[in-house]
Amino acid sequence: MADPETPKPQPQAGEPGTIAxxxxxxxxxxxxxxxxxxxxxxxxxxxxxxxxxxxxxxxxxxxxxxxxxxxxxxxxxxxxxxxxxxxxxxxxxxxxxxxxxxxxxxxxxxxxxxxxxxxxxxRGMVFQAYTSFGWLTVRDNVEYGLRLQGMAKKKRREVSDKILQQVGLADFADRYPKDLSGGMKQRVAIARTLVNNxxxxxxxxxxxxxxxxxxxxxxxxxxxxxxxxxxxxxxxxxxxxxxxxxxxxxxxxxxxxxxxxxxxxxxxxxxxxxxxxxxxxxxxxxxxxxxxxxxxx
Ligand SMILES: Nc1ncnc2c1ncn2[C@@H]1O[C@H](COP(=O)(O)OP(=O)(O)OP(=O)(O)O)[C@@H](O)[C@H]1O
Ligand SMILES: [Mg+2]
CATH class of the missing domain: 3.40.50.300 (P-loop containing nucleotide triphosphate hydrolases)
Structure with missing residues (x-):
């Protein structure tokens, strides 16, 4: 039985576009x-x-x-x-x-x-709507989680190079999400989730x-x-x-x-x-x- 005095767990907003x-x-x-x-x-x-x-x-x-x-x-x-x-x-x-x-x-x-x-x-989630950070380049979006983990810059670059190649965005690493098509934006969202394995x-x-x-x-x-x-x-x-x-x-x-x-x-x-x-x-x-x-x- 749940203790009625215990506060309920608070919902978390983990990604852009998520509502509590x-x-x-x-x-x-x-x-x-x-x-x-x-x-x-x-x-x-x-x-x-x-x-x-x-x-x-x-x-x-x-x-x-x-x-x-x-x-x-x-x-x-x-x-x-x-x-x-x-x-x-x-x-x-x-x-x-x-x-x-x-x-x-x-x-x-x-x-x-x-x-x-x-x-x-x-656990990593790719949302129904595109959820990349608009103020970061494609590469910085992909490296975001790795940076949070404290991965060194050189290693981050290696890992992001590999996944950007896999999702066909190697030539767009320095662009911003606003410059990409819907499919490309969604590939960024997928890459930034999968890169954290x-x-x-x-x-x-x-x-x-x-x-x-x-x-x-x-x-x-x-x-x-x-x-x-x-x-x-x-x-x-x-x-x-x-x-x-x-x-x-x-x-x-x-x-x-x-x-x-x-x-x-x-x-x-x-x-x-x-x-x-x-x-x-x-x-x-x-x-x-x-x-x-x-x-x-
Ligand atoms: N934050 C919320 N507050 C209240 N009701 C909600 C909330 N989110 C979803 N619902 C309701 O819960 C039900 C299920 O919503 P959900 O988004 O899980 O459906 P779904 O199967 O993903 O739909 P879709 O295929 O359209 O994306 C719907 O009736 C929706 O209105
Ligand atoms: Mg849904």
């Missing part, structure tokens, strides 16, 4: 999950997560209800978990709870067996505003980077094709409040290129998802 919010009063004050005695705890455990927002007038909006899933570490291969659900169902809320930007109303989030109570370097990367519809061609390029880039760096990525979208292309596992969510309706394990396709999207085995998974989404409730 108030959530329901039953915030979990104590962790209940204990790592198993044998074997490592899951890399990420979301256990009975529920979030209810309360606005200034006291109106309640139940956004997430009893969501539970585990992600285990898969060394030598990145892992992408996709949340697919209708607009307004609670997808961003799930990611923000995992990021530590808002405390659960009920349930808990654990990374490597440790309860999440705040934002932390083990967080255990868990949270991506909230990062490609939503991009044209199909740029979007496809970004999806391929993301898979390449996650495999190279062994990242676990939680990725939110309402695009079925994007979900199948990126995911190892897809959770299909209900309308608000978000609940997990279905888990779909996507087969490992032998090659990942644009031709895959019209391949029969790819279309079969898309169809399965569409059937699940549009099946009569």
């Amino acid at each position: 919010v108030t959530v329901g009063e039953k915030s979990a004050a104590h962790a209940t999950y204990q790592p198993e005695q044998t074997g490592a705890p899951p890399k990420l455990r979301v256990s009975h997560l529920s979030v209810t927002y309360i606005d200034r007038k006291g109106n309640r909006t139940e956004a997430v209800r009893d969501v539970s899933f585990d992600v285990y570490d898969k060394p030598q291969s990145g892992e992408v978990i996709v949340f697919l659900g209708p607009s307004g169902c609670g997808k961003s809320t799930i990611l923000k709870a995992v990021a530590g930007l808002l405390p659960p109303t009920e349930g808990e989030v654990l990374v490597d067996g440790k309860p999440v109570t705040d934002v932390g370097r083990d 967080p255990r868990v990367v949270l991506m909230d519809e990062p490609f939503g505003a991009l044209d199909p061609q740029t979007r496809w390029g970004m999806q391929s880039l993301l898979l390449d980077v996650s495999r190279a760096e062994n990242n676990t990525i939680l990725f939110v979208t309402h695009d079925v094709s994007e979900a199948v292309y990126l995911a190892d596992t897809i959770y299909v969510l209900s309308a608000r409040p978000a609940r997990i309706l279905h888990q779909v394990d996507v087969p490992a396709f032998p090659v990942h290129d644009i031709a895959l999207k019209s391949a029969l085995e790819f279309r079969a998974v898309e169809k399965k998802l569409l059937d699940l989404i549009y099946a009569p409730k």
Whole structure:
């Protein structure tokens, strides 16, 4: 039981564009999950997560209800978990709870067996809107987290050179975000998150505003980077094709409040290129998802 005298954890504003919010009063004050005695705890455990927002007038909006899933570490291969659900169902809320930007109303989030109570370097989030610092160059944006960690200038430069190359922005290192296209800005946001090599990367519809061609390029880039760096990525979208292309596992969510309706394990396709999207085995998974989404409730 939470001690009524204990102040509720305060929401954190961790990134530009983030707003602090108030959530329901039953915030979990104590962790209940204990790592198993044998074997490592899951890399990420979301256990009975529920979030209810309360606005200034006291109106309640139940956004997430009893969501539970585990992600285990898969060394030598990145892992992408996709949340697919209708607009307004609670997808961003799930990611923000995992990021530590808002405390659960009920349930808990654990990374490597440790309860999440705040934002932390083990988790990095790419937001729905572009969130680079406008007053810093592309390179300084990318190096921002490394500078906070106290990394020496020469090493920072090495690391930022590598990631800027990976996201195709090496020639734009000295430019400011205002001089970049939407897709390029989003690549800066992705680079500045991935460069810190967080255990868990949270991506909230990062490609939503991009044209199909740029979007496809970004999806391929993301898979390449996650495999190279062994990242676990939680990725939110309402695009079925994007979900199948990126995911190892897809959770299909209900309308608000978000609940997990279905888990779909996507087969490992032998090659990942644009031709895959019209391949029969790819279309079969898309169809399965569409059937699940549009099946009569
Ligand atoms: N800060 C807040 N205060 C009150 N209600 C909120 C707040 N943020 C979100 N909500 C409500 O919670 C519900 C879920 O919002 P959320 O942003 O998680 O949905 P979403 O699935 O990410 O939607 P979209 O696909 O449109 O981005 C919505 O009804 C929304 O109005
Ligand atoms: Mg959202």
